[in-house]
Amino acid sequence: MTATEFLPVLVMAAGIILVAAATLSVSSLLRPSNPYAVKNMPYECGMDPAGEAAGGRFRVQFFVLAILLVVFDVETMFLFPWAVVLKEIGLVGYVEMVVFMLLLLVGFAYAWLKGALEWEV
Template structure:
């Protein structure tokens, strides 16, 4: 009952400007619930995986003097696996955007 009363009492001047997008200024060309391909989500997950893995480089850089040769070998293996994974997904075509 209150909703109906307030609807009758409020001023209402609908216009095209009120219905248009205002957040980014880009004219919409399709619906907001557009389906994305799986490739879009794969790129997002790959970004997160490689981004989180590179965060592991910070503790190693801080403790580099205490870890000495062991730390150097350890980070070498880590970077090799990281670059190997990156090369693998690149060879499979996961990074091509079509």
């Protein structure tokens, strides 16, 4: 492969960077700038998310559940490309995906046994 084969990719990347920079520059020039303390406060359903009215800080259970959701969602996204090329990859690909699914099930069982999926009110 020569460097000229990558020229369209570099031109496209430069174009994307140029459009992004131009969009940010124009929007920063045209938008109204009126910052004040109430406007810059975090918003969570009309209440201060870290104050007394919100019931204190978020519990760790919320973050553990969110991380587990992201991990298992990302891992299951690997099933779609595998299903598309299943006939082409043959038995080796099938066995590898079975091992992958077993590892996911072991991780799910571990999270379940540790109580990460239980939600206390």
